Amino acid sequence: MSTAQAETGRTITTDIPARLDRLPWSRWHWTIVIGLGTVWILDGLEVTVVGNIAPRLSEPGSGLPITSGQVTGLAAALYVAGACLGALFWGRLTDRWGRKKLFMITLAVYLAATALTAFSFHTWWFFLFRFLTGFGIGGEYAAINSAIDELIPAKFRGRVDLMINGSFWLGAVGGALLSIVALDTSIFAADVGWRLTFALGAVLALVILLVRRHVPESPRWLLIHGRDDEAERIVSSIERKVEEGREEPLPPAEGEITIKQRRNVTFMEIGRTVFAKYRRRATLGFALFIGQAFLYNAITFGFGAILTQFFDVPSGNTGYYFAVIAVGNFLGPLLLGRLFDTVGRRVMISSTYLLSGILLFGTAWLFDQGSLSATTMTACWCAVLFFASAGASSAYLTVSEVFPMETRAMSIAFFYALGTAAGGISGPLLFAKLTETGVVGDTVLAFQIGAGLMCAAGLVAAFLAVKAERRSLEDIARPLSAVTKSATEGARPAAAPGTTGS
Numbered sequence: 001m002s003t004a005q006a007e008t009g010r011t012i013t014t015d016i017p018a019r020l021d022r023l024p025w026s027r028w029h030w031t032i033v034i035g036l037g038t039v040w041i042l043d044g045l046e047v048t049v050v051g052n053i054a055p056r057l058s059e060p061g062s063g064l065p066i067t068s069g070q071v072t073g074l075a076a077a078l079y080v081a082g083a084c085l086g087a088l089f090w091g092r093l094t095d096r097w098g099r100k101k102l103f104m105i106t107l108a109v110y111l112a113a114t115a116l117t118a119f120s121f122h123t124w125w126f127f128l129f130r131f132l133t134g135f136g137i138g139g140e141y142a143a144i145n146s147a148i149d150e151l152i153p154a155k156f157r158g159r160v161d162l163m164i165n166g167s168f169w170l171g172a173v174g175g176a177l178l179s180i181v182a183l184d185t186s187i188f189a190a191d192v193g194w195r196l197t198f199a200l201g202a203v204l205a206l207v208i209l210l211v212r213r214h215v216p217e218s219p220r221w222l223l224i225h226g227r228d229d230e231a232e233r234i235v236s237s238i239e240r241k242v243e244e245g246r247e248e249p250l251p252p253a254e255g256e257i258t259i260k261q262r263r264n265v266t267f268m269e270i271g272r273t274v275f276a277k278y279r280r281r282a283t284l285g286f287a288l289f290i291g292q293a294f295l296y297n298a299i300t301f302g303f304g305a306i307l308t309q310f311f312d313v314p315s316g317n318t319g320y321y322f323a324v325i326a327v328g329n330f331l332g333p334l335l336l337g338r339l340f341d342t343v344g345r346r347v348m349i350s351s352t353y354l355l356s357g358i359l360l361f362g363t364a365w366l367f368d369q370g371s372l373s374a375t376t377m378t379a380c381w382c383a384v385l386f387f388a389s390a391g392a393s394s395a396y397l398t399v400s401e402v403f404p405m406e407t408r409a410m411s412i413a414f415f416y417a418l419g420t421a422a423g424g425i426s427g428p429l430l431f432a433k434l435t436e437t438g439v440v441g442d443t444v445l446a447f448q449i450g451a452g453l454m455c456a457a458g459l460v461a462a463f464l465a466v467k468a469e470r471r472s473l474e475d476i477a478r479p480l481s482a483v484t485k486s487a488t489e490g491a492r493p494a495a496a497p498g499t500t501g502s
Helices: 016-021 027-057 068-097 099-117 123-151 154-166 168-182 193-212 219-224 228-243 267-277 279-311 315-342 345-368 374-401 405-436 440-464
Strands: 002-005 010-014 257-260
Touching (some): 016 219, 016 228, 027 068, 027 099, 027 123, 027 154, 027 168, 027 193, 027 228, 068 123, 099 123, 099 193, 123 154, 123 219, 123 374, 123 405, 154 168, 154 315, 154 374, 168 193, 168 315, 219 228, 219 405, 267 405, 279 315, 279 440, 315 345, 374 405, 374 440
Antiparallel strands (some): 002 010
């Protein structure tokens, strides 16, 4: 690393991004996946448990005066609203204060809020802490996806990002099975079992918080914010850990970048960058998020209600069916993720969205014809969500890699918040209203809306998706702080590697 003096701030030339991208996969990278990715397991557990316990919460003796519609409608919408606002609030701080500080704080917020949900005895308390739980989770989306993309080598970034975001569904499997036990009144009283599910979520969050302490700050973020010495120490430490057990040295890093260090980026700069310079990418981000947000937030919160209302499945058994579609959801990103790095982003994003939408239209038609049972409905949804899950995970991957480093967390937060507000708040409210009528045609309409939005997003991706596979983040979107070689001419000679200019 070399440095030169610029008129305002320090200008440094570094190969740190190239050194991170050329690393082979190692045990150290698995620690990042575990430390950062496991929170989605918690999110999946949280959302699934609420969807499956909705019928029980509305029954007499639950200890909470609430209806099933309020759980899957208003409470679900408040959770998503909290996530949207949390993403914006914490996303801005993630770009200013760093990835690590924020993914520790946001997990602590989630931990406290979900623990307090377990003590709900009034509807307003339940609503409040569902909102605050979402507020913490929203911050996780921005901080974690930023950190993942900045720490994982370019050639693995797509599959790892999809796998981590898809791990939500491992939590969904656990949440579905946990709800079966929690709702069994022969084991727990009707007003106790559902509370223990939230308490368990808090315990798991505490374990993850302890593991996450070992995840380093993003060296890319440190470079831009004037902490290049710290970035060098972290990358050197990573290289030593990766080299352990290898019989050959690491391959040489190819490529350098020159940046002018800065502390902050204004909202005006972010807006101008995202909506003027990268407006086609902005359109893509909105389309992907709105489509998947409506589909997932509506169905995730409402699937249990569909089973009980239309197929007479007992409220205590809905978890079995949800566990099946959750497995399908996880297998999608796991099995298709590699193709996002080989076949490419454009083909895979567009095809997963389109296939899931087409299959959902078919499911809606079969449901309307009365051709489905609880088992076959679950099988249809399993097929739909196998592709939809990979597509939905690619939405987070897309907005985290196609905008400049300085705006990354805020961009993730912004597209997540607006896309989810459009699809994730309206989705549960509309879906709950349509399914509560008990009219098959109304539920079919809800399915068709979700399918149409997914197909529309797939068509947008076919034209606008960025070919980001196996490319460095700095190549996909040049950092705002990057300077050309001519801009540093006339500066004093570069210092020795590992030193800094003043």
